[in-house]
Amino acid sequence: xxxxxxxHYVAPVGDGGPVEVDKVSLxxxxxxxxxxxxxxxxxxxxxxxxxxxxxxxxxxxxxxxLFTSVPPNNDCMLANSxxxxxxxxxxxxxxxxxxVYSRIVWGARTSMSVGVLVVIITGAIGIPMGALAGxxxxxLDSILSRIGDVFFSVPYFLAAIVVMSxxxxxxxxxxxxxxxxGFAWASLARIVRAEVLRLKGLEYVTASxxxxxxxxxxxxxxxLPNSLTPVIVFLxxxxxxxxVAEASLSFLGIGLGSSTMSWGNDISQAQQxxxxxxxxxxxxxxxxxxxxxxxxxxxELVRDALDPKARARR
Amino acid sequence: xxxxxxTQTSAASTAVEDAPLVSVRGLEVAFxxxxxxxxxxxxxxxxxFPGETVAxxxxxxxxxxxxxxxxxxxxxxxxxxxxxxIMVDGKDITRFSQRQMAAIRGGVIGYVPQDPMSNLxxxxxxxFQVEEAVRANGLATHxxxxxxxxxxVLKQAGLGDAxxxxxxxxxxxxxxxxxxxxxxxxxxxxxxxxxxDEPTSALDVTVQxxxxxxxxxxxxxxxxxxLFITHDLGLAAERASKLIVMHRGRIVEAGASVDxxxxxxxxxxxxxxxxxxxxxxxxxxGMAAPGAPVLDVAALAAEHNPDHERELQEAPVTIDVKDLTxxxxxxxxxxxxEPLTAVDKISFQVRKGxxxxxxxxxxxxxxxxARMVLGLEPPTDGxxxxxxxxxxxxxxxxxxxxxxxxxxxxxxxxxxxxxxxxIGAAIAEPMKVHGIxxxxxxxxxxxxxxxxxxxxxxxxxxxxxxxxxxxRQRVAIARALALKPEVVVLDEAVSALDVLxxxxxxxxxxxxxxxxxxxxLFITHDLxxVRVVADEVAVMEAGRIVETGTSDQIFENxxxxxxxxxxxxxxxxxxxxxx
Numbered sequence: 080x081x082x083x084x085x086x087h088y089v090a091p092v093g094d095g096g097p098v099e100v101d102k103v104s105l106x107x108x109x110x111x112x113x114x115x116x117x118x119x120x121x122x123x124x125x126x127x128x129x130x131x132x133x134x135x136x137x138x139x140x141x142x143x144x145l146f147t148s149v150p151p152n153n154d155c156m157l158a159n160s161x162x163x164x165x166x167x168x169x170x171x172x173x174x175x176x177x178x179v180y181s182r183i184v185w186g187a188r189t190s191m192s193v194g195v196l197v198v199i200i201t202g203a204i205g206i207p208m209g210a211l212a213g214x215x216x217x218x219l220d221s222i223l224s225r226i227g228d229v230f231f232s233v234p235y236f237l238a239a240i241v242v243m244s245x246x247x248x249x250x251x252x253x254x255x256x257x258x259x260x261g262f263a264w265a266s267l268a269r270i271v272r273a274e275v276l277r278l279k280g281l282e283y284v285t286a287s288x289x290x291x292x293x294x295x296x297x298x299x300x301x302x303l304p305n306s307l308t309p310v311i312v313f314l315x316x317x318x319x320x321x322x323v324a325e326a327s328l329s330f331l332g333i334g335l336g337s338s339t340m341s342w343g344n345d346i347s348q349a350q351q352x353x354x355x356x357x358x359x360x361x362x363x364x365x366x367x368x369x370x371x372x373x374x375x376x377x378x379e380l381v382r383d384a385l386d387p388k389a390r391a392r393r
Numbered sequence: 394x395x396x397x398x399x400t401q402t403s404a405a406s407t408a409v410e411d412a413p414l415v416s417v418r419g420l421e422v423a424f425x426x427x428x429x430x431x432x433x434x435x436x437x438x439x440x441x442f443p444g445e446t447v448a449x450x451x452x453x454x455x456x457x458x459x460x461x462x463x464x465x466x467x468x469x470x471x472x473x474x475x476x477x478x479i480m481v482d483g484k485d486i487t488r489f490s491q492r493q494m495a496a497i498r499g500g501v502i503g504y505v506p507q508d509p510m511s512n513l514x515x516x517x518x519x520x521f522q523v524e525e526a527v528r529a530n531g532l533a534t535h536x537x538x539x540x541x542x543x544x545x546v547l548k549q550a551g552l553g554d555a556x557x558x559x560x561x562x563x564x565x566x567x568x569x570x571x572x573x574x575x576x577x578x579x580x581x582x583x584x585x586x587x588x589x590d591e592p593t594s595a596l597d598v599t600v601q602x603x604x605x606x607x608x609x610x611x612x613x614x615x616x617x618x619x620l621f622i623t624h625d626l627g628l629a630a631e632r633a634s635k636l637i638v639m640h641r642g643r644i645v646e647a648g649a650s651v652d653x654x655x656x657x658x659x660x661x662x663x664x665x666x667x668x669x670x671x672x673x674x675x676x677x678x679g680m681a682a683p684g685a686p687v688l689d690v691a692a693l694a695a696e697h698n699p700d701h702e703r704e705l706q707e708a709p710v711t712i713d714v715k716d717l718t719x720x721x722x723x724x725x726x727x728x729x730x731e732p733l734t735a736v737d738k739i740s741f742q743v744r745k746g747x748x749x750x751x752x753x754x755x756x757x758x759x760x761x762x763a764r765m766v767l768g769l770e771p772p773t774d775g776x777x778x779x780x781x782x783x784x785x786x787x788x789x790x791x792x793x794x795x796x797x798x799x800x801x802x803x804x805x806x807x808x809x810x811x812x813x814x815x816i817g818a819a820i821a822e823p824m825k826v827h828g829i830x831x832x833x834x835x836x837x838x839x840x841x842x843x844x845x846x847x848x849x850x851x852x853x854x855x856x857x858x859x860x861x862x863x864x865r866q867r868v869a870i871a872r873a874l875a876l877k878p879e880v881v882v883l884d885e886a887v888s889a890l891d892v893l894x895x896x897x898x899x900x901x902x903x904x905x906x907x908x909x910x911x912x913x914l915f916i917t918h919d920l921x922x923v924r925v926v927a928d929e930v931a932v933m934e935a936g937r938i939v940e941t942g943t944s945d946q947i948f949e950n951x952x953x954x955x956x957x958x959x960x961x962x963x964x965x966x967x968x969x970x971x972x
Binding site: 085086087088092101103110112282283285287290296301305 | 635660796
């Protein structure tokens with residue numbers, strides 16, 4: 080190849096001057112995971128829809144009287160049994176002659192309480208179990224993971240049925256939340272463990288140990304905050320699923336006592352008259368579906384917003 | 394791109410009476426991203442003649458790999474050839490259909506990908522994958538012929554017992570052997586051009602050398618043209634007759650390798666060559682001319698100061714390692730385990746204010762040794778004294794106090810900082826953990842440290858994802874210095890950086906050492922870097938230290954054949970760089 084003469088080409092020096100090495104050029108906007116996720120969410124109409132639904136339900140569960148002036152139980156008159164909508168009672172009456180709309184509004188508190196309590200219980204058991212198992216490994220991991228596997232192998236709904244039957248005299252929001260959350264945490268523990276296993280090999284975790292932090296402090300300060308993304312997504316969706324589970328248990332008659340206002344109870348009672356007045360069944364079911372859908376949508380949106388790769392795909 | 398280059402090139406080619414095999418004109422490649430269209434390659438012209446070896450050199454983001462993938466039309470989904478032509482054998486392949494392109498790949502243009510670890514499918518045997526390539530290129534159709542041809546391909550690629558190897562799976566191969574398989578596949582159909590995209594950047598230098606030597610023999614025999622894509626100027630110059638230097642999507646300089654190395658014209662090329670550690674002949678010291686715009690490692694290194702060396706010889710010993718041993722239990726099945734000696738009775742000393750480089754290839758035990766010195770891994774046997782304190786049998790309180798005097802900087806700039814902590818919080822963390830100063834005193838110290846590592850104070854409130862790799866590494870250095878330690882353990886601290894940024898960080902480390910009297914334990918696989926940072930060198934092989942000496946002794950008069958092999962394998966070491 081030596082016989083082929085080669086030209087020495089030099090590009091015209093554009094901007095002149097020496098090459099600047101690794102100059103710091105910061106954008107005017109700050110950027111980090113949460114800020115970027117928030118910016119992404121703000122551009123998504125679905126996020127506002129889901130957020131609005133959740134907000135309405137939250138407000139209704141704290142101050143139901145803002146939405147309805149009709150008391151849900153006291154004014155029930157059997158004369159109105161399965162009555163059609165009329166002025167002041169837009170959705171008609173139940174079999175007991177109670178106002179359907181009012182009962183839906185007052186029932187939101189039960190559903191939200193169960194949802195939030197289940198999330199707290201699931202997180203309180205699942206996060207430490209998964210984090211300790213993944214972070215310390217070895218024998219502790221074997222023990223904690225086997226405990227998790229035992230709970231994982233029992234379908235949580237089946238377990239909740241058993242628990243609710245055993246504690247049939249304490250049918251309240253707290254019992255039902257423990258019955259659901261006490262068996263649902265195993266999936267969360269698995270997710271957290273996998274995330275912690277991935278993170279603990281990263282250099283900032285080693286660096287934290289090397290600068291003098293104890294292992295536990297490193298776990299709390301550096302590993303856990305970075306493993307939150309899948310946890311938040313899981314718990315948002317779990318909140319919706321817990322509401323469904325409560326309604327299902329109540330529908331089966333082993334959930335909350337019939338005196339408690341809950342969508343599940345109303346659905347359960349309305350099914351007896353499904354042929355004559357289907358709307359009494361329809362409205363609480365709709366409330367349940369919309370609520371659960373809103374939480375699941377929110378979970379999915381947050382998952383996409385927190386994943387830069389999913390953002391880039393859009 | 395200037396017209397003169399094109400006309401001159403075509404004039405040159407007619408003189409030798411052969412047409413270029415590949416002729417690229419005005420190539421522009423655009424990527425669609427969230428933030429709009431990004432032009433990765435902006436008007437690139439070059440020719441490759443039959444049998445010629447060309448190298449495209451550039452830093453990350455220069456567009457070198459994109460140019461190569463455009464040649465075989467394997468751009469990622471969001472990339473398109475926006476303008477220009479790529480003539481291969483007289484036909485413009487930018488207008489080719491997928492089917493026509495498939496006929497070109499393998500047969501006319503072979504491709505060797507970068508990462509040998511992920512480019513072979515782990516669930517198929519190696520033989521199956523080579524046979525697949527043979528069949529896809531229509532080299533043979535009958536089962537027996539295909540197999541025979543596949544064995545031949547592997548033999549040519551330098552795998553001696555190819556018959557036996559055919560049935561094995563990729564995980565049973567070393568990195569070097571996998572790369573041989575990939576080269577074999579790339580050359581299976583006797584292509585006219587072989588594109589090798591960073592073919593050996595994941596391999597040890599000695600393996601790299603044998604593989605590149607072998608590749609050179611093969612392609613010379615068959616008169617295959619080769620296009621190397623590399624970030625390593627030394628490797629490019631050693632292996633290619635023609636160099637193309639790319640920067641930000643454009644060609645800044647192109648021509649014969651020797652011309653460019655001895656007489657670089659463009660300021661960027663000049664900077665690049667000045668910063669390449671393989672060119673430097675001496676240790677760099679701190680205190681470069683303040684505000685020097687161009688980092689010149691070679692020139693800085695040339696300032697040889699014998700007084701300084703004598704001073705170092707008399708300095709007290711800061712790190713003293715005696716018969717350090719680490720044996721790991723490798724699990725075989727559920728209950729049995731086998732001992733593996735990762736570090737085998739090594740001893741070394743580092744004097745105050747000096748740098749000892751612990752050099753070795755992968756698996757030599759250098760990182761395990763560093764982790765033991767840092768107190769992150771308990772030694773099986775032996776003693777480590779840091780500033781007179783024995784790490785062995787130290788209480789957790791004692792270890793905590795010792796950590797104030799010894800801090801690490803790790804390799805990967807993308808994982809060494811917690812993404813959820815601001816830069817300021819990351820740098821202040823060691824002070825917080827050790828309870829030093831109040832909030833105000835700490836933030837003042839953070840500003841001071843940012844100044845020391847030449848970063849603007851305003852980044853304290855920003856997050857790591859806004860910084861480049863080099864800048865993150867400077868933040869990691871600032872964090873290591875926050876407690877005013879005596880010892881800094883640098884574990885491959887510059888290995889992941891581009892050459893200019895690497896030179897900048899090396900200069901920073903030298904400045905800080907001079908200013909603060911720091912003692913460095915520098916762990917690296919890269920001997921070229923060792924030359925410019927180390928006062929003393931300890932070479933590790935399979936857990937043992939095989940040779941120690943001053944940097945000059947090792948580089949000018951290595952005693953052990955292993956050290957000699959390592960030195961010979963540094964890309965560019967065989968070249969007379971001129972001056």
